[in-house]
Amino acid sequence: MHKLTLRTLILLFALASAIATLINAFLVTYTVQKRALVETALESNRAYAAKLAEIINDNLNSDLARLRYSATLMGQSFNDPAQMAREARRLLHQDSSFSSLLIADHEGVVIAAEPADLNITGKTLRSLDPLVEKRPLVSPAFFSIAGNLVVFLSYPIRNDAGEYLGVIGGTIHLNKSNSLHDIIGKHFHRDASSVYLVDQSRRLLYHTDPDRIGEQINDNAIIDAALNSDNGTLQAGNSQGIEMLAGYARVPQSQWGIVVQQPLHNVLSTLQELMHRLIIGMIPMCVIGLSLIWWVASRISRPLRKLADYAQQPDTVDNIQRIEQVDAGYYEAVQLKRALITGVRLLQTRIGQLNVQAQSDALTGLANRRAMDETLTLWQETGRPFAVLAADIDHFKRINDQFGHDVGDLTLKSVATSLRQCLRSADLPCRVGGEEFLILLPDASLAVAADVAERIRATIAATPIEGAGHVNISLGVAHWHGHQETQSAVLKRADELLYTAKRTGRNRVVVQKANTPMEVPEPG
Numbered sequence: 137m138h139k140l141t142l143r144t145l146i147l148l149f150a151l152a153s154a155i156a157t158l159i160n161a162f163l164v165t166y167t168v169q170k171r172a173l174v175e176t177a178l179e180s181n182r183a184y185a186a187k188l189a190e191i192i193n194d195n196l197n198s199d200l201a202r203l204r205y206s207a208t209l210m211g212q213s214f215n216d217p218a219q220m221a222r223e224a225r226r227l228l229h230q231d232s233s234f235s236s237l238l239i240a241d242h243e244g245v246v247i248a249a250e251p252a253d254l255n256i257t258g259k260t261l262r263s264l265d266p267l268v269e270k271r272p273l274v275s276p277a278f279f280s281i282a283g284n285l286v287v288f289l290s291y292p293i294r295n296d297a298g299e300y301l302g303v304i305g306g307t308i309h310l311n312k313s314n315s316l317h318d319i320i321g322k323h324f325h326r327d328a329s330s331v332y333l334v335d336q337s338r339r340l341l342y343h344t345d346p347d348r349i350g351e352q353i354n355d356n357a358i359i360d361a362a363l364n365s366d367n368g369t370l371q372a373g374n375s376q377g378i379e380m381l382a383g384y385a386r387v388p389q390s391q392w393g394i395v396v397q398q399p400l401h402n403v404l405s406t407l408q409e410l411m412h413r414l415i416i417g418m419i420p421m422c423v424i425g426l427s428l429i430w431w432v433a434s435r436i437s438r439p440l441r442k443l444a445d446y447a448q449q450p451d452t453v454d455n456i457q458r459i460e461q462v463d464a465g466y467y468e469a470v471q472l473k474r475a476l477i478t479g480v481r482l483l484q485t486r487i488g489q490l491n492v493q494a495q496s497d498a499l500t501g502l503a504n505r506r507a508m509d510e511t512l513t514l515w516q517e518t519g520r521p522f523a524v525l526a527a528d529i530d531h532f533k534r535i536n537d538q539f540g541h542d543v544g545d546l547t548l549k550s551v552a553t554s555l556r557q558c559l560r561s562a563d564l565p566c567r568v569g570g571e572e573f574l575i576l577l578p579d580a581s582l583a584v585a586a587d588v589a590e591r592i593r594a595t596i597a598a599t600p601i602e603g604a605g606h607v608n609i610s611l612g613v614a615h616w617h618g619h620q621e622t623q624s625a626v627l628k629r630a631d632e633l634l635y636t637a638k639r640t641g642r643n644r645v646v647v648q649k650a651n652t653p654m655e656v657p658e659p660g
């Protein structure tokens with residue numbers, strides 16, 4: 137049997153739709169939120185990088201401005217080493233921008249340096265670019281004469297006649313606390329993000345992780361972008377292969393690049409947390425929704441289910457009543473119910489007709505032997521007492537022979553009509569042979585049965601038949617005495633009594649003697 141019910145189908149469909157809708161909503165929400173978060177993170181990193189680049193640039197410009205002031209003074213007293221040393225000391229201690237100060241002549245030989253313990257006076261500068269360029273410069277990172285990783289800010293010294301005399305420069309020690317650390321470190325305070333500053337040669341001047349300062353980084357798309365455009369954003373893998381959301385900007389004065397970045401997974405973790413909460417929050421509504429669908433599905437399917445069940449038992453006696461009691465509730469079920477009632481009625485009527493046909497004699501419409509046997513079986517089971525009349529038309533052969541078979545048939549029908557007229561509705565007249573009849577009289581005593589038999593005999597004798605005139609009938613009357621004898625015994629006895637009636641002159645009734653069930657009158 138097919139187990140898939142309408143309710144299950146509705147539920148499965150509703151469940152599938154709900155799941156598909158939720159997944160779709162979930163995916164759309166996730167995608168839109170992810171894009172928004174990524175774009176926001178990228179833009180915020182870019183803005184922060186641009187701001188840092190601007191501050192660093194301003195800082196470098198103000199450092200160079202201080203060097204210019206000192207260079208102007210030194211241009212006037214370049215031949216006075218003591219004066220130059222004083223100016224270098226003053227400048228170094230003016231603020232904490234530089235880690236050291238030095239003045240070199242036009243060949244790059246250090247003629248004064250602060251702090252004095254650097255011991256580099258008389259040595260030649262490592263980076264000779266300032267001497268070649270003869271303009272204010274910010275160098276890439278390099279290892280100084282003193283062995284420190286530094287950047288060198290320099291300004292040319294000229295006398296009043298504009299003659300180039302040498303250079304004054306300040307170093308920023310990248311591995312020690314310095315102004316860049318102050319600027320970037322002070323402003324930067326967001327979790328899981330990192331910021332770094334690279335020079336033109338891709339060397340780290342500052343990094344959130346101090347151990348990485350001085351490291352040269354090749355093959356990094358974010359650094360490429362930072363060194364080659366003013367500012368922008370990029371989602372790319374870093375040198376460790378971690379996907380990063382980076383904002384970058386270039387420091388115009390030094391052509392350094394500053395990068396602010398955070399791992400993509402870090403940005404998305406908040407979104408995942410959000411989606412997790414979304415799912416948890418949706419569960420109660422899902423449960424309520426599905427319960428509602430379950431209830432509605434039950435309401436929709438209940439009448440159809442009942443109608444389907446009842447449709448499987450169309451010939452059950454009270455089926456129509458049960459179908460009528462189904463609360464259909466909506467148009468389709470109402471129509472189905474009506475159609476089912478009509479169909480079942482039709483079927484039952486037809487079955488009834490077939491039953492009648494199967495149990496009745498086609499010529500007379502009386503019950504046939506099968507119907508009689510069924511009735512007797514029922515009475516046997518219930519112990520219902522009855523009397524039997526065995527009847528036979530007298531000289532019926534002659535009617536056939538004399539008037540033809542059609543008149544014979546007419547005679548049989550007429551006798552059947554007379555039998556019905558003489559009987560109660562509970563009595564059962566049966567045609568069991570050609571012109572032989574058995575009449576069962578339930579709950580009738582022998583005396584009553586004898587009266588009925590006589591009434592039948594007289595009625596038939598008095599009823600003229602078209603084409604045949606009057607016919608007579610002989611009857612034997614027996615009574616069943618209950619379970620001490622079989623039903624076939626009482627039928628046989630009635631038959632024998634009929635035989636007696638025939639033998640003793642026909643057109644008569646012979647009745648079983650009272651209280652002698654097994655005693656049958658001898659033929660006279």
Ligand SMILES: Nc1nc2c(ncn2[C@@H]2O[C@H](COP(=O)(O)OP(=O)(O)OP(=O)(O)O)[C@@H](O)[C@H]2O)c(=O)[nH]1
Binds near residue numbers: 529534542570
């Ligand atoms: N017309 C007609 N005749 C039938 C039918 N069935 C049986 N018969 C005839 O009924 C006749 C019965 O004749 P018999 O058994 O000799 O009995 P009877 O002539 O009635 O004589 P008794 O019973 O001794 O009075 C036969 O001629 C059958 O052919 C039927 O359905 N229609």
